[in-house]
Amino acid sequence: MAQQVFINLPVHDVQKSQSFYQALGWSSNPDFTDENAAAIVISDTIHVMLLSHDHFRRFTPKAIADTTTTAAAIHALSVEAPELIDDLLDKALEAGAEEGAPQDYGFMRSRAFNDPDGHPWEVMWMDPIAATGDWEAVQAKYPQAPVE
CATH class of the missing domain: 3.10.180.10 (2,3-Dihydroxybiphenyl 1,2-Dioxygenase, domain 1)
Structure with missing residues (x-):
């Protein structure tokens, strides 16, 4: 199996972000999508995990960057x-x-x-x-x- 890349992004509104990424032509994986997260499939090896801020905090003790003003x-x-x-x-x-x-x-x-x-x-x-x-x-x- 090829290595896969999972980009985890904190988002303010999971559904709004999911709709945005689907508009790019990318699909969602319903097996890993709920009110806290949406799994976006770019390719067989590239995925974006859209995580609510509360859910994202479960994976890191670091502060979430304000990406409207800061490039992380x-x-x-x-x-x-x-x-x-x-x-x-x-x-x-x-x-x-x-x-x-x-x-x-x-x-x-x-x-x-x-x-x-x-x-x-x-x-x-x-x-x-x-x-x-x-x-x-x-x-x-x-x-x-x-x-x-």
Whole structure:
């Protein structure tokens, strides 16, 4: 079995957050969803657990960050083609997300949004040639790319 990633997010309103993430095209797993939590399935290996603040506190003694004013983490999700960035961002914005700053280096492109609780997400695509680390090939294909 492949390793799985579970991103646990404290949210003010589980149902509102669940509806937001479903509007992105992601599904909920009803086996792990109730009034305290919603299990969002992004893929077979990536899941987001939306937890009410009271429920989230059961897992950590730390204070919950106010993500409307503080960045605790940026959750980055890759897509297979650059046009899929815009597809997902359009859905997020239509569902009420706040758009963040885009980035475009030619070989890597991203757009960002904040969910209803202020959790930042980045949707990104990277040309497979860049993933190899062959910066000479990247520079040849994308001469405007910054040199690492």
